[in-house]
Amino acid sequence: MSTRTPLMAGNWKMNLNHLEAIAHVQKLSFALADKDYDAVEVAVLPPFVDLRSVQTLVDGDKLKIKYGAQDLSAQDSGAYTGEISGAMLAKLGCSYVAVGHSERRQYHGESDELCNAKVKAAYKHGITPILCVGEGLDVRKAGEQVPHTLAQVDGGLKDVPAEQVESIVIAYEPVWAIGTGEVATPEDAQEVCGAIRGRLAELYSQELADKVRIQYGGSVKSGNIAAIMAQPDVDGALIGGAALDVDEFVKIVRFRDQ
Numbered sequence: 001m002s003t004r005t006p007l008m009a010g011n012w013k014m015n016l017n018h019l020e021a022i023a024h025v026q027k028l029s030f031a032l033a034d035k036d037y038d039a040v041e042v043a044v045l046p047p048f049v050d051l052r053s054v055q056t057l058v059d060g061d062k063l064k065i066k067y068g069a070q071d072l073s074a075q076d077s078g079a080y081t082g083e084i085s086g087a088m089l090a091k092l093g094c095s096y097v098a099v100g101h102s103e104r105r106q107y108h109g110e111s112d113e114l115c116n117a118k119v120k121a122a123y124k125h126g127i128t129p130i131l132c133v134g135e136g137l138d139v140r141k142a143g144e145q146v147p148h149t150l151a152q153v154d155g156g157l158k159d160v161p162a163e164q165v166e167s168i169v170i171a172y173e174p175v176w177a178i179g180t181g182e183v184a185t186p187e188d189a190q191e192v193c194g195a196i197r198g199r200l201a202e203l204y205s206q207e208l209a210d211k212v213r214i215q216y217g218g219s220v221k222s223g224n225i226a227a228i229m230a231q232p233d234v235d236g237a238l239i240g241g242a243a244l245d246v247d248e249f250v251k252i253v254r255f256r257d258q
């Protein structure tokens with residue numbers, strides 16, 4: 001039986017300003033109890049401009065909620081207008097950073113090479129990357145979801161050493177299921193998450209592969225999370241829309257109660 005602690009991470013995307021972020025995290029922390037954190041790791045990924053407020057709240061009230069960013073620069077510092085470095089995120093106490101979310105790949109042209117540089121930048125500054133991978137609808141229709149996604153895993157992890165990769169989180173998010181209400185079936189999720197674990201075993205070792213947490217993401221809600229989490233290679237979820245509703249997010253964290 002897996003000893004991996006599930007990670008439920010709420011990706012707020014471009015929602016909630018810094019005042020709304022404070023109210024949201026306060027409400028979430030009131031709703032969650034110690035036993036929730038014993039069973040599941042809970043994290044939020046707010047917009048950059050909210051992170052200082054979230055840090056102050058989490059530190060001041062000694063909250064057990066983890067937090068992180070939705071992206072980072074591959075560069076450390078310098079003339080990169082609009083970019084945010086891993087060092088800056090580390091200073092803000094970020095535990096996690098999403099890398100290569102499909103919306104970054106789609107709207108900002110992020111390649112596997114850039115994602116690989118961002119994974120390395122995150123580790124350089126002691127932040128755990130959540131490497132996002134997954135296929136679009138055309139790839140799914142062609143039945144190529146496994147090789148497509150494994151190529152993204154290969155690209156994102158190129159030359160990243162085992163001692164770093166053993167802590168990575170990989171989020172499998174079929175693009176056709178993101179924000180569409182079209183959730184992948186639990187079997188769809190398991191097929192690709194299992195293949196990702198198999199690839200980690202090939203690239204590194206079975207021991208390492210067994211340590212890595214692999215999330216599913218795409219229209220996760222309280223009503224479908226239990227069946228997805230019942231799959232042997234799914235270790236949590238990256239949650240978009242449903243994470244903006246505290247009550248719904250808490251129900252997802254408590255998936256075992258359903």
Ligand SMILES: O=C[C@H](O)COP(=O)(O)O
Nearest residue numbers: 011178179218219240241
């Ligand atoms: O990062 C989260 C994913 O893009 C899923 O978003 P969603 O839950 O709104 O479908």
